Amino acid sequence: MSAYFEAVTGRYLQLPLLGKPHRIYIEEAGEGIPLLCLHTAGADTRQYRALLNEPRLLAHFRVIAFDLPWHGKSSPPAGWQEADYQLTSHDYLQIIMGLVDALQLDQPVAMGCSIGGRIALHLALEYPERFRAIIGLQAGAHVDPYYDLNWLHRPDVHGGEVCAGIVSGLIGPTSPQADRWETLWHYMQGGPGVFKGDLHFYTKDGDLRSQVSQIDTSKCPLYLLSGEYDYSCSPDDTRDLAARIKGTQAVIMKGLGHFPMSENPPIFLTYLLPILDAIRSASRVA
């Protein structure tokens, strides 16, 4: 194999978020309609590494992914050591819209997975006019906690290894080994308590069951894709969500789990590309 640079450019953006200075790491590639990608809890933009290198996307979309504060190469705010990290729907929305404004994204497509899929529903509820379309991956209105989150952050259990252990079964059994273990590596590298802090939003603060029926897909189309092996946001959770929202439908992705863009990009693209084509066609008509 000869050496080559990928299509991806990574940069740091300095901006105020939630009243504090932040240093946020952003990767992007391609030209065209902005496609803002949101990673899962306890992980980072590397989950979108294949999409950021996919010629069929880059010809028509400016693919952008950023690490949330505390994640990947984005720093926590100064003074982080004085408090527990807990993501809330309010803060998550402020961060995303702060990035959209700072990058001057005009009518981007937002695509988020897991917690990113949940906040995509919040975006559809609160900012439908700001987005061309929204794609929720592994998106449910709520998930019941099924294990004690305290195991994710305590000194007698290695945080990286237990986080990877918690999510390993969420990957489809037939996903390629290299992509499976790359996905787990991201979890192994998360900061102490960060996955747990993200799950505060996922399991407690971000419950949308009573509100999702108010999502107006005539203002902003909503697409839902979920992997069949995901037991965190299960196919039934996604079907239940779709049944509550007029004008959307759930597509269950065979063989995939909770991390479609990272665990098995070729299969995921067979589901994603037709949606992106539809979004492009609608944009041309408009």
Place this chain on the structure above:
Amino acid sequence: MEPLDQLLQRVNANARLVWRGRYVDTTFLLEVGEVPWLIKVNLGRIVSVTRGPFVMPAWSFALRAPRADWEQFCLANPPPGFHDLMALVKRRSLRIEGNLQPFMANLLYFKDVMAMLRPQAGEL
């Protein structure tokens, strides 16, 4: 459950898996429906797999699930929801009880030990 007879040999033959469990020194209870099994682990190697009933069993943590669910879990290609220990927990089929520290501190190890209950490549 027949695959339990194979567990010791399969785990101990996998040097990388044994290495990953190198700090594990415990005995755990596996309940297959009504039938209890005690599995003793030392330095990542399975020392013994013993079928009950027991008079005074001593163990750190217990994995309890109905036989039919373990049988699904043990298939070469388990259906969604039966393909992982945490998937069984999520469907409220598997109960994990007791002192969970050794289990959670070595979660990937114990998941892969239990996955050794499935038919392995190269075996008839």
